[in-house]
Amino acid sequence: MKRLEVRGQLEAGVNSEVKYSLLAGDGGYFSLEEFSGILRLERPLTPEAPPTFELKVKAADRGLPRHLYSVAAVMVEVVSMDDYKPIFPSSEYAARVPESLAVGSPVLSVSALTEEDGGGAEPVVYRIASGNEDGRFRLDSRTVP
Known part of the structure; x- marks a missing residue:
């Protein structure tokens, strides 16, 4: 053989x-x-x-x-991204801001994911819902620092 x-x-x-x-x-x-x-x-x-x-x-x-x-x-x-609500990894955020911090300096960074983390074509849009009645804080609605 x-x-x-x-x-x-x-x-x-x-x-x-x-x-x-x-x-x-x-x-x-x-x-x-x-x-x-x-x-x-x-x-x-x-x-x-x-x-x-x-x-x-x-x-x-x-x-x-x-x-x-x-x-x-x-x-x-x-899949429709309307079917997936954004979720914050934490339900509460806190920041300490020194009095000497320059105007326009970043204070806090937040991010949200979709339920399926699909990333989809439509980005998550952010807004301050309450607590900023005096307008002292500004938030970039599309990209958060």
Whole structure:
């Protein structure tokens, strides 16, 4: 009985290069980077957009004498960020402010996450709800220092 032993590394070159392509299902909403396989959103997802996309993605090598390939289904579910309320990690914040602090200096940084931490396209908007009747504090509504 002969025994075949294979040693060495996988061969590099065109056989190991993979190219990706979208075959169907994107409706013009997505693109797929040819060499990295990164799926990108190409236009805004409006309320009129489908709630789900079933994309067909192809991965093909550049092998010789023939190209080998595989096709996979990729499901993309569109969720409304209106369904996820922002949550503060702490229910109470406190800061000590020295009398000598210059006007305009940051006093406190707060941040909120969505329930699913989806990060969504719409950022969390901040406002001071009460306690600033004299207008002594200012808050950047989009980015908090």
